[in-house]
Amino acid sequence: MNTIKCPNCGQAIEISEALQGQIEAQVLAAEHAKHQTELDQVRAESASEAKRATEAAKVAAQRQLDGEKKLLEEQAAADLELAKTRLQADIANQQRQSAAENELAIKRAQDDAAAEKLASSKLRDQLSEIMTELRAERQAKENAQLEAQKKLAEDESQIRETATREADERHRLDEAAKDKRIADMQRALDEAQRKGAQGSQQLQGEIMELDFEGALATAFRDDLVEPIAKGVRGGDIRQTVRSGQGTVCGVMLWEIKRTKNWTEGWIGKLKEDLRSEKANIPIIVTEAMPKDSAQDIMNHEGVWICKPALAVVLGTLLRKSLLDVGRQKALDANRTTNAEALYNFVTSHEFVQQIEVMVETYRDMNEQVTKERVAFEKLWAQREKQAQRLLLGTANIIGSMQGQIGQASMPRIKGLELGDGEESDISRLI
Secondary structure, three states, rough: EEEEEOOOOEEEEOOHHHHHHHHHHHHHHHHHHHHHHHHHHHHHHHHHHHHHHHHHHHHHHHHHHHHHHHHHHHHHHHHHHHHHHHHHHHHHHHHHHHHHHHHHHHHHHHHHHHHHHHHHHHHHHHHHHHHHHHHHHHHHHHHHHHHHHHHHHHHHHHHHHHHHHHHHHHHHHHHHHHHHHHHHHHHHHHHHHHHHHHHHHHHHHHHHHHHHHOOOOOOHHOOEEEEEEOOOOOOOEEEEEEEEOOOOEEEHHHEEEEOOOOOHHHHHHHHHHHHHOOOOEEEEEOOOOOOOOOEEEEEEEEEEEEEEHHHHHHHHHHHHHHHHHHEEEEEEHOOHHHHHHHHHHOOOHHHHHHHHHHHHHHHHHHHHHHHHHHHHHHHHHHHHHHHHHHHHHHHHHHHHHHHHHOHHHHHOOOOOOOOOOOHHHHHHHE
């Protein structure tokens, strides 16, 4: 058994193990609580001490920071003052250097300006000399142009006067020739009218010649149209083709025939007349064209043949060919003779084709109405046959149906039945 000593009297007291355990537990708890209280006090004191130390450290750090800040501000002020001093010194040096450079630049600019002024003065002097020379050259050129214009005006005036005189003379001669032709034609016409009562074929031919001669003279006023006297070999009318300047470009020999039948001997006779008259182009005007020919204009064995209605048209084309050959002759000195050149041209395949094209155009224009009429008549005939076939087919169908079901059962169809004294459409077709 264990004993414990009383703390007051010091006497030993016996205790059991259970009680001893309880007492020990109570003692331990009391000690633990005491120790915890002391520990809390120590912790509180430590925290307070740490707080005081922290506050002191903060105050010390703030003081140190303020001191360092003050030192930095003082150092910065000193550095700033030093920088200001250095900057002012640099600015002063730069100003002195810039002033020197400006003075040097101004001096250089003044020197350059003086040199440019001197050069400009020299340039102005040179320019003035050049302008003076140009004005002198321009004046000389203008004077030369004025002289040339004056000379040209004088030449033009002389040329105009000469041309006017020549034109007046040509006009006078043309008028005289025209008056003579008119007088001759009037006399011939009077003579023809006097003989008209006889009604001879020869007189009718002469009237036709006179009428055609007048038509040629009217159509080609620059040309010389002359009748060939009766009984003299050389055709009926001689047309001398002349350009607008009066240059003779060739001769066309016209033969007028007023017969119903073509005679092949006309070709040989007109060729002989062509040589005797020294003409270039032979032409026969007739209503009777060569056998088996359906053309109104053609070239037959080197002789042009046309109907009276196309004579002036053919004359215009052939006259143009003579004018073209005349111009070509003036440009081409190597051509042998005008007659050979003209003969080669008017007998060439190209020229014949051109004339044939114009004739075809004329014939197409005349035959266009006939062709259209034939085409429409053909179309109408085709439509009429189609209508007839349609009517016959309808009648066959009706007849077949009447044979199957009886005529009495079929209704009457107007146009397919015979009435009293009437003929049906089918009967007319049959």
